[in-house]
Amino acid sequence: MALESSEPSEPNESNESTDPTEPSDPIETTQQRTDNPLLQTENLVKRFGQFTATDRIDLTIERGEFRSVIGPNGAGKTTLFNLITGALPVTEGAIYFDGADITTLSPSARVRRGIGRSFQISNVFGGLTVRENVRLAIQSVARDEYTAVESLFKPTDRYDELNDRTEAILDRIGLAHVAAEQANALAYGDKRRLEIGVVLATDPELVLFDEPTAGMSVEETRETIDLLEAVLVDQTLLLIEHDIELVMELSDRITVLNGGQILAEGTPAEIAANQDVQNAYLGGMTE
Numbered sequence: 001m002a003l004e005s006s007e008p009s010e011p012n013e014s015n016e017s018t019d020p021t022e023p024s025d026p027i028e029t030t031q032q033r034t035d036n037p038l039l040q041t042e043n044l045v046k047r048f049g050q051f052t053a054t055d056r057i058d059l060t061i062e063r064g065e066f067r068s069v070i071g072p073n074g075a076g077k078t079t080l081f082n083l084i085t086g087a088l089p090v091t092e093g094a095i096y097f098d099g100a101d102i103t104t105l106s107p108s109a110r111v112r113r114g115i116g117r118s119f120q121i122s123n124v125f126g127g128l129t130v131r132e133n134v135r136l137a138i139q140s141v142a143r144d145e146y147t148a149v150e151s152l153f154k155p156t157d158r159y160d161e162l163n164d165r166t167e168a169i170l171d172r173i174g175l176a177h178v179a180a181e182q183a184n185a186l187a188y189g190d191k192r193r194l195e196i197g198v199v200l201a202t203d204p205e206l207v208l209f210d211e212p213t214a215g216m217s218v219e220e221t222r223e224t225i226d227l228l229e230a231v232l233v234d235q236t237l238l239l240i241e242h243d244i245e246l247v248m249e250l251s252d253r254i255t256v257l258n259g260g261q262i263l264a265e266g267t268p269a270e271i272a273a274n275q276d277v278q279n280a281y282l283g284g285m286t287e
């Protein structure tokens with residue numbers, strides 16, 4: 001992904017509020033949406049100089065949905081993800097998550113609100129144990145759940161709770177038996193499990209996966225997707241995936257991007273039958 005290496009301009013951290021009832025957060029109090037989708041983008045535009053990478057994207061993701069985003073190379077898929085996670089600042093438009101305008105929140109504030117992004121193996125600390133990786137990810141978001149006074153007077157309770165949550169995630173991803181092993185000593189499939197565990201540890205409501213199966217064999221791809229489906233049952237999933245067969249099989253709905261715009265949106269059957277999609281994408285385009 002070319003974009004991952006580009007240096008994101010950090011959006012304004014000052015919009016962050018650690019207390020959702022805090023009245024000084026104008027976004028929470030003044031721009032609630034009336035409908036109830038989990039994620040909504042409105043007229044989302046990203047320009048790099050004169051070039052428009054995403055062009056007036058209106059995307060609505062319902063709770064519990066499995067949505068895939070497809071499109072030819074350069075269609076704007078990764079850019080769209082980077083806007084949603086806050087890795088890139090938007091040029092125009094707005095992003096709403098769980099009813100609140102998050103357009104200018106920092107990436108870490110978005111993680112704390114419940115937007116998780118798949119971490120590639122480089123984001124798993126190879127020198128730490130499996131357990132330490134999961135625990136670290138939990139701690140990265142858990143600090144907001146405790147006031148300073150609580151952590152001062154109840155260190156043991158907090159410690160126990162973090163440990164319980166760590167063990168629960170290790171169970172859920174099936175790595176309890178290798179919890180004390182170093183992450184870089186894990187077998188390939190177990191590394192993938194740990195990556196998913198690290199995402200899960202941030203307790204996301206929405207998880208974005210940007211080509212989680214890139215470079216995998218057919219068998220590894222299948223195993224990874226089965227695992228995602230088995231572990232992330234309570235989450236809403238947004239997936240960029242080039243394997244069309246897989247996308248057709250898994251998705252509730254599919255969004256097709258082309259040239260930075262939404263070309264089509266619908267169920268797998270609707271997308272498969274869409275002539276525009278066939279012409280622009282499923283036809284001659286190669287990935």
Ligand SMILES: Nc1ncnc2c1ncn2[C@@H]1O[C@H](COP(=O)(O)OP(=O)(O)OP(=O)(O)O)[C@@H](O)[C@H]1O
Binds near residue numbers: 073076
């Ligand atoms: N930092 C940047 N500066 C300038 N142009 C960029 C930058 N990042 C992306 N682009 C351009 O924006 C367009 C969309 O790129 P993006 O990576 O979002 O596409 P994509 O659909 O994810 O493609 P792929 O399938 O190849 O990953 C491309 O033409 C790309 O060259």
